[in-house]
Amino acid sequence: MATSRMYAEDNFKASRQFWHGAIRAARPWILLLPVLTVIIVLFLVPLLGILRLSIQGEDGYSLASYATFFTDSFHLAVLGRTLGVALIVTLGCLILGYPVAYVAARYAGGLGTALLLIVTMSFWTSFLARTYAWMVILGSQGLISNLARALGFEPPQILFTGLASNIGMIHIMLPFMVLALFAVMQRIDRTLLRASEGLGATRFQTFRRVFLPLSVPGMINGCAMVYIVCLGFYVTPELLGGPRDQLIARQIGSQIEQLLDWREAATMAAVLLAVTLVIYAVYDFFFGLDRLWRS
Amino acid sequence: MTETDASFLRLDAIVKRYPGTTAPAVDGISVDIRRGEFVSLLGPSGSGKTTTLMMIAGFELPSEGRILLDGRDIVGLPPHRRNFGMVFQNYALFPHMTVTQNVAYPLELRKIAAAEVRTTVGRYLEMVGLSGLAGRRPAELSGGQQQRVALARALVFSPPVVLMDEPLGALDKNLREQLQVEIKELQKSLGITLIYVTHDQSEAMTMSDRIAVFNHGRIDQIAPPDRIYRRPATRFVGEFVGDSNMIEGRAIAGQAGLADSPLGRITCADGTSALASGQPVLVMIRPELVRLSAGPAPQNGAQLVVSRITNYGDRVLVEGIGPNDTPLRLRVSAREAEGCRPGARIQVAWDPEDVHVLPRSA
Amino acid sequence: MFNGSGTLSRSLAVLVALFILIPMLLVAVMSFGQGSSLRFPPQAYTLESYAAYFKSRSWTIPTLNSFVIGALSAILALAVTTPAAFAFTLYDFRGKRLIRLLVMMPLMVPFIVMALAYFFFFGQIGLLNTMAGVIIAHACLAIPIVFLIQSASLKGFDWTLVRASQACGAGAFTTFRRICLPILRPSFLVAGLFAFISSFDETVVALFISGRAASTLPRRMFESVRQESDPIVAVVSTLLFGAVAAVALVVALRQRRAARPANR
Numbered sequence: 001m002a003t004s005r006m007y008a009e010d011n012f013k014a015s016r017q018f019w020h021g022a023i024r025a026a027r028p029w030i031l032l033l034p035v036l037t038v039i040i041v042l043f044l045v046p047l048l049g050i051l052r053l054s055i056q057g058e059d060g061y062s063l064a065s066y067a068t069f070f071t072d073s074f075h076l077a078v079l080g081r082t083l084g085v086a087l088i089v090t091l092g093c094l095i096l097g098y099p100v101a102y103v104a105a106r107y108a109g110g111l112g113t114a115l116l117l118i119v120t121m122s123f124w125t126s127f128l129a130r131t132y133a134w135m136v137i138l139g140s141q142g143l144i145s146n147l148a149r150a151l152g153f154e155p156p157q158i159l160f161t162g163l164a165s166n167i168g169m170i171h172i173m174l175p176f177m178v179l180a181l182f183a184v185m186q187r188i189d190r191t192l193l194r195a196s197e198g199l200g201a202t203r204f205q206t207f208r209r210v211f212l213p214l215s216v217p218g219m220i221n222g223c224a225m226v227y228i229v230c231l232g233f234y235v236t237p238e239l240l241g242g243p244r245d246q247l248i249a250r251q252i253g254s255q256i257e258q259l260l261d262w263r264e265a266a267t268m269a270a271v272l273l274a275v276t277l278v279i280y281a282v283y284d285f286f287f288g289l290d291r292l293w294r295s
Numbered sequence: 296m297t298e299t300d301a302s303f304l305r306l307d308a309i310v311k312r313y314p315g316t317t318a319p320a321v322d323g324i325s326v327d328i329r330r331g332e333f334v335s336l337l338g339p340s341g342s343g344k345t346t347t348l349m350m351i352a353g354f355e356l357p358s359e360g361r362i363l364l365d366g367r368d369i370v371g372l373p374p375h376r377r378n379f380g381m382v383f384q385n386y387a388l389f390p391h392m393t394v395t396q397n398v399a400y401p402l403e404l405r406k407i408a409a410a411e412v413r414t415t416v417g418r419y420l421e422m423v424g425l426s427g428l429a430g431r432r433p434a435e436l437s438g439g440q441q442q443r444v445a446l447a448r449a450l451v452f453s454p455p456v457v458l459m460d461e462p463l464g465a466l467d468k469n470l471r472e473q474l475q476v477e478i479k480e481l482q483k484s485l486g487i488t489l490i491y492v493t494h495d496q497s498e499a500m501t502m503s504d505r506i507a508v509f510n511h512g513r514i515d516q517i518a519p520p521d522r523i524y525r526r527p528a529t530r531f532v533g534e535f536v537g538d539s540n541m542i543e544g545r546a547i548a549g550q551a552g553l554a555d556s557p558l559g560r561i562t563c564a565d566g567t568s569a570l571a572s573g574q575p576v577l578v579m580i581r582p583e584l585v586r587l588s589a590g591p592a593p594q595n596g597a598q599l600v601v602s603r604i605t606n607y608g609d610r611v612l613v614e615g616i617g618p619n620d621t622p623l624r625l626r627v628s629a630r631e632a633e634g635c636r637p638g639a640r641i642q643v644a645w646d647p648e649d650v651h652v653l654p655r656s657a
Numbered sequence: 658m659f660n661g662s663g664t665l666s667r668s669l670a671v672l673v674a675l676f677i678l679i680p681m682l683l684v685a686v687m688s689f690g691q692g693s694s695l696r697f698p699p700q701a702y703t704l705e706s707y708a709a710y711f712k713s714r715s716w717t718i719p720t721l722n723s724f725v726i727g728a729l730s731a732i733l734a735l736a737v738t739t740p741a742a743f744a745f746t747l748y749d750f751r752g753k754r755l756i757r758l759l760v761m762m763p764l765m766v767p768f769i770v771m772a773l774a775y776f777f778f779f780g781q782i783g784l785l786n787t788m789a790g791v792i793i794a795h796a797c798l799a800i801p802i803v804f805l806i807q808s809a810s811l812k813g814f815d816w817t818l819v820r821a822s823q824a825c826g827a828g829a830f831t832t833f834r835r836i837c838l839p840i841l842r843p844s845f846l847v848a849g850l851f852a853f854i855s856s857f858d859e860t861v862v863a864l865f866i867s868g869r870a871a872s873t874l875p876r877r878m879f880e881s882v883r884q885e886s887d888p889i890v891a892v893v894s895t896l897l898f899g900a901v902a903a904v905a906l907v908v909a910l911r912q913r914r915a916a917r918p919a920n921r
Contacts, residue, residue: 031744032756034737035800039759043797046778047766053777096673103670111667115674117905122677124901126858128878129894132694133680135882136687136891141696143683174677203663232767234861239882249769256776256865266777269770280765293761293805354820374823375832381824387817391839400835401825448825458824 047273054266065267075251079271082248085166085237086230092170093177093226094219101181101218102211105188116182123175131236134168135159138240165241169233176229177222184218185211221292224283228276248272302363303330303488304351304456309360311346311512319358320346322512328490330455333482334517335491335499338509339535345460347509348492352458353377364456380449380457380487384464386441388433394420394444395429401452419447422481439470450481456488463498475502496536500524508532524581526565526651533579533653540585540623542578543655546570554578554652557619558597562647575655580645582612585625587632588644596644599623601635615641681898687891694881694888706888710896716889719877723857726788726873730795731852734803735845737796742807746814764801768861771798776865786868794862799852806851810844 055061069075100119104112122130137143138159148155158164188211196206234249241250248268255265283292305328311321321343328334336344349355351362353374361368369377380401388397395416402412420426423443433441442462449457462478463471479502482489493499499506500520507517508531516528527533530541544556552563554576561578570576588596599615602622606612611632617623625643635641683697688706690699710716741760745753763771775794776785784790818840822832860875867873874893881890 028744028748028750031740033740035741035760035804036756038737038797039762039800042793043763043771044759046774047762047771049778049781050770050774096676099666099669100673103667107667111670115670117909118674118678121898121901121905122681124854124904125681126875126878126894126897128860128875128882129684129897130680132878132882132890132894133684135695136683136697137680139695139697141693143697146697171677171680174673228765228767232769234769234772235864235879239879249767252769252773253861253865256773262777265773269773272767273770276765276767289758289761293764293801352820352824354823373828374820375826375828378826379824381821383817383821385815385817387815387821389818389821389836389840400822400827404826404831448821452826 050266050269053262054270056263065263066271069264069267069271075268078246078248078251079275081245082231082272083275085162085169085245085247086227086233088166089169089173089230090223090227092166093173094223096170097174097177097181097222098219101178101185102215104178104182105185119175119178123179127172128235130172131168131239134164134171134240138164138167159240160242162241162245165237165245168236168240169230172236173226173229177226180222180225181215181218184221185215188214217287217291220283220287224279224292228279231276231279232272302327303332303365304328304490305361305363306347306351307361307363309347309350309357309362311343311350311355312358319512321350321357323360324512324514325360326507326514326517328488330488331486333479333489333491333502333504335493335503335506336509337493337496337499337506337536339494342509343512344492344494344507344509348458348460348490351456351490352379352381378452378454380452380454382442382445382449382457382459382462384461386433386438386445386465388441388444388448390433392432393429394425394431394433394436397433397444398447398451401448405452415451416447419451422450423447423477438466439474442466442474446478446481450485450487453485454487456490457482459489459491461492461494464493464495471498478502500536506536508535510535525649527579527653529653530577530655533577533651538582538624538626540580540582542580542621542623544576544578546572546574546576546652552647557621558617558623560594561650562594563650563652564647565651570652570654576652577655579651579653580623580649582624583610583626584649585623585643585645587625587627587635588642591642592644595647595650596642597621597623599641599643601637601639601641603637604632604635606632611635613641615643684891684894685898687888688895690888690891692888693886694890695886699888706892709887710889710892713889716877716893719872719874720893722788722867722871723874726791726795726863726871727853727856730792730799730856731849733792733796734799734852735849738800738803738848739807739845742804742811745808746811760804761801763798768798768859772862772865775862779866785866786870788871791863791867791871791873794866795856795859796852798859798862799855802851802855803848806844806848810841810848814841 054065055063057064100115104115104119106112135142139145140155140157140159142159144158145155192210192214193206196210197203201209232249233247234253237247238250238253241247249272252265252268252272255261255268280289283289306324306326309321309324310319312319324343324347326334336347338344346355350357353369353372357370362370364377389400392400398416398419399412402415407415417426417429420429423446425440425443425447428436428440433444436444445462449459459478463474466474475498478489481487491499491502500523503520505517505519506523508515508523510529510531516523516532518526518528523532523536527536533539533541542556542558542561544554544561547553547555547560552565554561554563556578563578591598597617599617601613601615603614604611605614606629608629610626611629612624612626613632613635614622614624623643687694687697687699689702689704690696691701691703691705692699738760744750745757771794775790779785779787779790779794784793814837818836819832822836823829827835858875859873860879863873864876864879867876878890878893881887
């Protein structure tokens with residue numbers, strides 16, 4: 001009697017432990033189910049849809065559209081220009097953003113806080129509003145043109161040129177860069193700077209030999225982020241740029257608007273996606289994507 | 296003492312294996328804890344003491360074995376139905392509640408009337424000396440105050456067993472000693488059965504009725520503090536608790552209480568009759584029980600050449616080399632150590648009562 | 658205290674800050690102007706454009722749409738992402754890295770690519786130019802943002818509190834309701850707010866898939882600056898900037914107030 005009860009108890013315990021284990025193993029998947037469903041059905045399927053579209057020929061699948069893309073000098077020029085413009089904007093943001101982040105990190109309180117506040121507000125302000133602002137500044141009836149006229153000479157055309165587009169993109173991406181730089185600079189240990197000065201380095205030497213190297217991760221993060229966003233930038237170049245210097249995102253956009261050629265649009269989108277993912281992969285290989293997303 | 300009291304809380308051959316590890320974290324431990332007893336689980340980190348506590352609390356499921364409370368197996372009971380009070384190392388106070396709300400929480404969960412909750416919480420806050428801070432949030436309290444709140448929260452519902460996981464580990468030395476006394480007094484006056492995890496041997500020594508010394512998932516010895524200190528069951532216990540000289544030797548057959556060692560024959564008042572002749576043994580002598588003596592002692596003493604002297608303020612540690620290059624340490628008062636200089640020859644002696652012999656395999 | 662290089666860096670920083678700030682202030686001036694939206698300085702100053710904005714259905718409806726789409730997509734994103742964030746903090750499971758990458762994908766794919774993808778996809782299933790389509794798209798795009806914020810806050814959450822609550826006698830549900838939820842709520846609200854803002858500000862995808870029927874505010878602004886020259890766009894921009902400034906002010910004040918009791 002006692003043995004059978006003990007056996008039943010053991011059996012019960014074993015089954016309980018089994019279920020305990022089973023539920024434990026299943027629980028993460030139950031929790032992941034909603035997000036996986038949504039991402040796969042409502043994100044991945046549409047995305048793969050255009051990839052399929054890009055390789056769909058009249059008779060079966062083919063890579064013909066890619067062959068066309070990469071032999072067409074116009075498309076290659078657009079791709080090259082996109083990569084180049086993204087580089088210019090990224091460097092512009094770095095050059096302009098570095099002093100702001102540096103001052104914000106080193107002079108916390110007062111000026112530093114004010115700078116940070118301005119940058120954060122710009123970050124959160126609709127980028128359409130900011131793009132519109134540059135139309136007002138650069139337009140033929142705008143601030144700069146009227147200023148030039150007041151000074152007595154006829155202003156050149158700025159709005160609807162690559163220059164206007166680049167200025168607008170720099171203005172819009174600048175907060176990203178500053179915040180990425182600041183996130184890293186803020187964590188630089190002040191005592192290191194004091195130690196360097198204590199060892200006889202001038203302020204400039206301390207900056208160049210200690211602060212600058214330690215801020216490199218922020219520069220890498222900021223540049224990666226800005227460069228990637230710039231590759232797919234549509235709105236600002238569309239509104240500020242001219243018709244002659246097309247970027248790949250605008251090409252895709254105009255294909256959608258004018259319903260010209262689905263396959264061509266899908267191919268361009270696939271190329272843009274591939275370039276973007278390659279940059280992510282390179283970043284991941286060297287630094288790990290987690291670092292990029294932490295900021 | 297009644298039969299049930301003898302084993303109020305019993306751990307019966309508990310084993311805990313984690314998947315993907317070879318050695319079990321807890322490897323078959325059995326302990327009987329009496330009602331109202333203060334038992335410390337002492338050991339280095341990774342020795343299985345915290346895992347054991349977590350199994351008692353119900354946060355970990357044992358792979359094998361039973362946990363009996365008053366004769367009833369509680370392994371299947373989820374933590375919130377075990378009715379054990381618990382204090383954590385990092386206090387684990389609810390940051391969004393005031394001191395009062397934290398302490399009232401277990402009572403509210405037990406559906407106790409608001410008026411009674413108020414008076415009970417008040418009484419326990421007074422007990423831990425925090426009546427004035429009832430409205431504060433945990434973030435506005437010092438570490439010591441936070442741990443007092445945690446203490447009140449663990450005691451307020453009069454649990455039969457209270458578990459503490461290194462509760463004083465994050466506090467500085469003075470506060471720690473003060474709280475040790477307070478916890479011990481609360482435990483005694485409330486008659487709580489308390490299981491206390493620590494890696495601090497002096498904490499375990501001062502507070503416990505019994506100490507269980509953990510080593511690699513097993514209990515090497517469970518005994519009252521003075522026994523742990525004076526008669527450790529294994530080399531590990533002897534070395535983990537307090538400072539010790541361990542001298543390798545052999546038991547001498549037929550002559551009770553004698554061991555042969557590089558320092559000569561050593562008499563042991565406890566006797567060595569349980570040991571076979573020639574069996575390898577360890578002779579343990581605590582450094583503070585070795586004294587400087589005027590002349591040579593035939594059996595329980597040695598001549599040393601002093602190699603190093605370290606002054607700790609209250610005591611001086613003298614390290615020396617005895618016959619056959621055997622190192623020996625002794626702790627003496629600063630005044631006694633006045634004549635000692637590195638290189639000097641000194642005579643030391645000890646009492647047979649202070650010698651402990653244990654098998655070398657252990 | 659400051660030698661040459663300190664002054665230099667600070668002057669540069671101030672200049673760049675002006676470069677950032679002035680365009681936004683300029684728009685505010687424009688919003689009170691009369692006439693073309695692209696002429697600066699305006700010929701005269703009135704509040705006419707503000708009145709026009711609130712009276713014009715072609716502006717108020719997209720504004721309302723944006724609020725609805727932002728709120729619903731934020732709720733949707735929170736609802737599907739919250740369990741996943743818990744799963745990632747609480748468990749180790751196979752394919753964790755891959756699933757994490759999948760969840761983060763919407764942040765990695767350029768919006769113009771997704772605009773094309775959704776344009777095509779929603780066209781096939783009949784959700785093009787509908788609110789539902791925009792809500793779904795925006796919810797997907799907000800998932801990584803919500804996931805990152807929630808993961809960070811869950812990582813910071815002290816899980817011994819859960820054990821402490823259980824030791825006090827609370828079951829899983831009570832513990833979640835009385836301990837986890839109150840502590841995590843602020844950061845979850847922040848995650849929702851970020852999701853809302855990302856939807857409210859999102860232009861590219863909305864531009865192509867919202868159509869006239871579900872037009873969002875950014876889409877309306879885009880059309881306005883591209884085709885018309887009516888100054889309402891300045892009003893909207895100013896209102897958006899004003900909202901951000903107001904929030905920044907409140908946050909700054911609260912931080913200052915929060916800093917005070919810590920000195921005690």
